[in-house]
Amino acid sequence: MIFRQIRNAPTGAYSYVLGDSNNRVGIAVDPVEESQDVLLALIGDLGLDLHLILLTGAHPSAGRSAASLRSRTGAAVIAGSDCKRLETDVQVAHGAYLAFGDEVVHVIGTPGNTLCSVCYRWRDRLFTGATLLIGSCTNASMPCEDPGTLFDSVTTKLFTLPPETLIYPGLDANGRTVSTISEEKASNRCFSNRSRDFFVTLMSA
Template identity: 30%
Template sequence: MIFTGLEVGPLGTNCYIIGCAETGFGAVIDPGDEDARILEQLQHLKLKCQYIILTHGHVDHIGAVGEVHAATGAAVCIHQADAERLVNPARYSLLPVDSVKPKTADRLLKDGDKIQVGKTTLEVIHTPGHTPGGVCLKTEDILFTGDTLFAGSVGRSDLPGGSHNQLINSIKTKLLAFPDATKVYPGHGPASTIGAEKKFNPFL
């Protein structure tokens, strides 16, 4: 599997690009800003972007969706509970959204869905708490956790639609069930593992 990440935007959002080396198909996870850098990386990796997948609908994760979609034609995917945030970002954001182009989702995700990127399969895990439609994505021994789980921390739950109890329940019942060696790639900050978070994360 082809895999790389880049930090974008003023909040340092982790945007990830994955791809299938055999077919040349790829996907962008959380294009929060800096569309030119994301598109340049896709070109560098020689990937045809099939999907733009959003772990949730906050503006720092969706800021470059419109531009990346326009350049690639990739299908935009988000959980159905966060879909309105794509269409009306100003209603849900505490940050400026002047440059964010509203975009109707092409595919509404639900728990257990599979997204096929060439011969690479991503499993959708619904993990509400940070937002109602927050999801994590599992492929091979990797978890993309968005703003649900960070290295040594967890996502905020004090924003509209958030719930701390729901967030902790999502993490403990769904994410911590994976093997300790599972790699955690969050929406902000450094990578970790499930084992490290079980042992050291003070919120868990």
């Protein structure tokens, strides 16, 4: 198992590299355009062949970064189903899985932040993009398209995962790099002990 987290300091955005150490196959999750050279250098140092680029949402910056990385590596761009605003090679629905080498990533459909948002579950880790941040929720740089649906996605699909599941977000909300489902259910200011109506009002303010 190979796992690396890359933080882009100016934007606070996180990218991830996952790899199969036996077959030397890798994937990138939410690559950040400004960190692309760092990501490619890391992939080279790890001796990985990049096969897939996974996007958690349909934000324009994600599309630009993925297209650039695809042109440099030949890796396929993967996004959620009905993702009309991005150029993708494959669109995946809730319940799908993606194999790289001997490893498997499971797709969890989490519409709301964008209508085709997804999260990716790999082993004990969950990559949430802007759907669920540590202690918080999506910010002004990635405004929410459908707050009610986002609330439903988080509370019915993510908060029902095993409590020890590790959460790796796409954005740095408060200087932390990882959380757990248990912690977010207990203390996330947007979702913990909140009603759907409260959340919709909060996101619409």
